[in-house]
Amino acid sequence: MRFTDTLPIPSAAALAHSAQLVERLQHKIHQHGGAISFYEFMQTALYEPGLGYYVAGLRKIGAEGDFVTAPEISPLFSHSIANQCAQLLTELPNSSILELGAGSGRMAAQILLRLEQLACLPEYYFILDLSPDLQARQRETLAADVPHLLSKVQWLNRLPTAPFQGVILANEVLDAMPVELFTVTDAGIATVQVVVQPEGFSFTTDDSQQAADIEKLLANDLVLPYTSEFNPALAAWIHSLADCLAAGALLLIDYGYERADYYQPERNQGTLVCHYQHRVHANPLIYPGLQDITASVDFTAVAEAGLAAGLDLAGYTTQAAFLLNCGLEDLFIAALQTNPQASYHLAQQIRTLSLPAEMGERFKVMALTKGFTPPLLGFRLGDRQHRL
């Protein structure tokens, strides 16, 4: 990922697609009296039916897309997660896995293969994704990679209504949720809104109704102006997952920080970034529907939401510690023995997943459990709950 001011020019077809979403956004702004919240803008840009970035059929993940996620980098990532799932599935009879936002379906295929090897297959592997085109891609991946296990996989359009027992997984789902932007100046805390100008969309601000709640997130010694964001739908989302979980764990993997680090005074531009064809930049108002818009996760907020929803905080650590605790090293050695010619590539994969300067420390893993008390494999060493 790199910051650049020279983004590739989208094709004419892509620009025509984006123009439709621009029109939809302009209509919404007009209907709302001339301005919409940034949350509404981001929700529309990413998820507007038929047009939003995640739902309109563009290739998003992988070399021809805009960004790469850990399951695309190495199967050893998914195999380590499978080891953690195996502990839960073994101790919870008749349990299943539910993966939220399953991307290309690669993690699902790799987890199923590893669990088959461990003779620990789940009753079902459910997938819930908001994106119809990603659902189609997941079917293709699973049919090609694990045809003999396809009968285990079921796609859902909403969370299960019957009590769910097992593991709920979400890799890089929270960072794809819309956020509210705010800015702090000498005049106080304001919410960022989006308006239409002759040259395109632009930002304006309005007094925030949530100023008191936002103030609680922030340090006392901010250097103003200070801009950041929060996820207003987080608590309700965690609550809905807690409600459907009868027993087991919710395992969340994402880039993010503990609150004091997230809202540290030096991070005065927040964490919002956009991904377009493997370039990273900071303007969410251009190319609606063509680029990913994403924000890091406030893991303190996730823990608070989990506890408020009746879940137990069973672990919080870095991705590097979690993968090592789950047996990454042994998986690496076994992969080397099976395929010695791949040693360079395998070592590169391990570096990307676990080095602090790569994904190792920026990505964190949090487990929230219900009715499950044994210590979880992935958090044996390096637990960071005290930092939340």
Ligand SMILES: C[S@@+](CC[C@H](N)C(=O)[O-])C[C@H]1O[C@@H](n2cnc3c(N)ncnc32)[C@H](O)[C@@H]1O
């Ligand atoms: C950045 S992608 C990550 C995909 C995949 N997990 C991976 O690691 O490659 C985010 C995914 O989350 C999905 N998503 C966003 N909000 C969701 C929600 N509330 N429930 C389920 N999926 C969601 C998006 O449709 C998209 O597939």
